[in-house]
Amino acid sequence: xxxxxxxxxxxxxxxxxxxxxxxxxxxxxxxxxxxxxxxxxxxxxxxxxxxxxxxxxxxxxxxxxxxxxxxxxxxxxxxxxxxxxxxxxxxxxxxxxxxxxxxxxxxxxxxxxxxxxxxxxxxxxxxxxxxxxxxxxxxxxxxxxxxxxxxxxxxxxxxxxxxxxxxxxxxxxxxxxxxxxxxxxxxxxxxxxxxxxxxxxxxxxxxxx
Amino acid sequence: xxxxxxxxxxxxxxxxxxxxxxxxxxxxxxxxxxxxxxxxxxxxxxxxxxxxxxxxxxxxxxxxxxxxxxxxxxxxxxxxxxxxxxxxxxxxxxxxxxxxxxxxxxxxxxxxxxxxxxxxxxxxxxxxxxxxxxxxxxxxxxxxxxxxxxxxxxxxxxxxxxxxxxxxxxxxxxxxxxxxxxxxxxxxxxxxxxxxxxxxxxxxxxxxx
DNA sequence: GTTTGATTCAAACGAACGTATGATTTAAAC
DNA sequence: GTTTAAATCATACGTTCGTTTGAATCAAAC
Numbered sequence: 001x002x003x004x005x006x007x008x009x010x011x012x013x014x015x016x017x018x019x020x021x022x023x024x025x026x027x028x029x030x031x032x033x034x035x036x037x038x039x040x041x042x043x044x045x046x047x048x049x050x051x052x053x054x055x056x057x058x059x060x061x062x063x064x065x066x067x068x069x070x071x072x073x074x075x076x077x078x079x080x081x082x083x084x085x086x087x088x089x090x091x092x093x094x095x096x097x098x099x100x101x102x103x104x105x106x107x108x109x110x111x112x113x114x115x116x117x118x119x120x121x122x123x124x125x126x127x128x129x130x131x132x133x134x135x136x137x138x139x140x141x142x143x144x145x146x147x148x149x150x151x152x153x154x155x156x157x158x159x160x161x162x163x164x165x166x167x168x169x170x171x172x173x174x175x176x177x178x179x180x181x182x183x184x185x186x187x188x189x190x191x192x193x194x195x196x197x198x199x200x201x202x203x204x205x206x207x208x209x
Numbered sequence: 210x211x212x213x214x215x216x217x218x219x220x221x222x223x224x225x226x227x228x229x230x231x232x233x234x235x236x237x238x239x240x241x242x243x244x245x246x247x248x249x250x251x252x253x254x255x256x257x258x259x260x261x262x263x264x265x266x267x268x269x270x271x272x273x274x275x276x277x278x279x280x281x282x283x284x285x286x287x288x289x290x291x292x293x294x295x296x297x298x299x300x301x302x303x304x305x306x307x308x309x310x311x312x313x314x315x316x317x318x319x320x321x322x323x324x325x326x327x328x329x330x331x332x333x334x335x336x337x338x339x340x341x342x343x344x345x346x347x348x349x350x351x352x353x354x355x356x357x358x359x360x361x362x363x364x365x366x367x368x369x370x371x372x373x374x375x376x377x378x379x380x381x382x383x384x385x386x387x388x389x390x391x392x393x394x395x396x397x398x399x400x401x402x403x404x405x406x407x408x409x410x411x412x413x414x415x416x417x418x
Numbered sequence: 419g420t421t422t423g424a425t426t427c428a429a430a431c432g433a434a435c436g437t438a439t440g441a442t443t444t445a446a447a448c
Numbered sequence: 449g450t451t452t453a454a455a456t457c458a459t460a461c462g463t464t465c466g467t468t469t470g471a472a473t474c475a476a477a478c
Contacts, residue, residue, distance in 0.1 A: 022329040024233035204409030
């Protein structure tokens with residue numbers, strides 16, 4: 001049985017609060033209170049609030065990047081060139097992993113990802129490693145082969161569209177529930193819906209200019 | 210020739226800074242400095258920082274809502290039932306209006322919309338009128354008629370996907386420019402790309418369960 | 419010229435923030 | 449039992465924040 005481990009409890013509390021209130025909306029005091037730790041523990045274990053943010057972001061994003069990379073490896077190891085739907089599944093799928101139906105933690109992590117992608121504070125985006133860019137470039141190349149008719153600019157636009165849908169997805173509906181919103185996304189269903197939605201979008205013929 | 214009008218200059222400065230640094234990342238002092246106004250002017254003209262945020266949000270969003278509503282009216286006034294591509298164009302198009310190529314202000318407004326949709330602070334989302342919900346419900350009904358095979362849940366998921374793509378779209382690329390990003394979106398092109406992308410996505414056959 | 423209402427101004431308030439400090443506790447090593 | 453390094457603690461510092469205040473300025477009405 002692992003001891004409470006202050007460092008981990010701070011990470012957990014920070015992940016929770018950052019996702020819920022954003023970086024600037026979360027005070028170090030709120031984090032340590034929730035973690036049951038002393039105020040100075042953040043400085044001791046992480047150095048500063050910004051470095052804590054980096055640690056939280058890395059812990060959430062790195063497994064996703066790894067899964068995306070492994071998925072692409074698996075596709076490229078096959079005999080046939082990977083199709084659009086397969087690429088979409090491999091790219092977007094990991095963003096839905098570990099988010100079972102009705103899981104509070106899943107929705108929270110989803111929100112954290114959006115927060116990481118969209119928060120204007122440079123402390124939030126300043127942690128990035130080279131891995132993300134590398135993975136996205138690899139997918140870009142694979143999509144380019146699967147969709148040779150597309151201009152690089154429009155392809156790039158579509159890749160960002162994929163990211164937008166998978167990331168933003170369920171966030172808004174959690175923040176301001178729609179009037180007659182039919183039940184929050186049921187985890188696994190959302191994953192399949194997203195793949196359907198995005199595969200069709202990526203496969204669209206080039207926009208004629 | 211209109212006088213400088215302190216109130217308007219504060220609105221302009223706030224729109225700029227809120228889009229660039231977020232709500233919590235922008236101080237009232239930064240706003241009044243940029244507007245060339247006195248610190249107390251925000252309190253005098255708007256009451257509080259939160260109410261200033263509301264005013265900024267309304268000024269940006271209301272014309273978009275109105276255009277979306279008018280576009281749907283126009284489609285419904287026609288003889289034939291509107292198709293998916295027409296609905297997508299009417300819904301997503303207004304989000305790209307007034308954003309000519311290379312326009313700094315256009316990208317900024319785009320960022321502001323994302324900020325309004327994704328900021329966790331309740332001051333940012335607390336301004337909403339009934340108009341937004343009404344328009345989205347009307348589009349939901351129109352899409353439901355155009356896509357009768359889709360379950361309400363999946364349709365709702367797709368509508369949110371449309372919003373995600375149009376809103377997030379060009380934000381991330383401005384915050385962390387990709388390694389070999391091919392030229393920022395050229396305004397009108399992005400609009401057409403988005404419609405292509407989203408019409409295909411909306412038209413996808415239902416996900417078989 | 420005086421009055422009046424709207425606006426602008428400099429200055430200050432208390433609260434909350436991130437961070438740093440130095441003492442204290444803990445627990446393993448010797 | 450003493451030593452030592454890691455960890456936790458209460459406390460304080462300096463800054464920045466949103467908001468408030470009351471006097472000063474302006475412009476039109478009379």
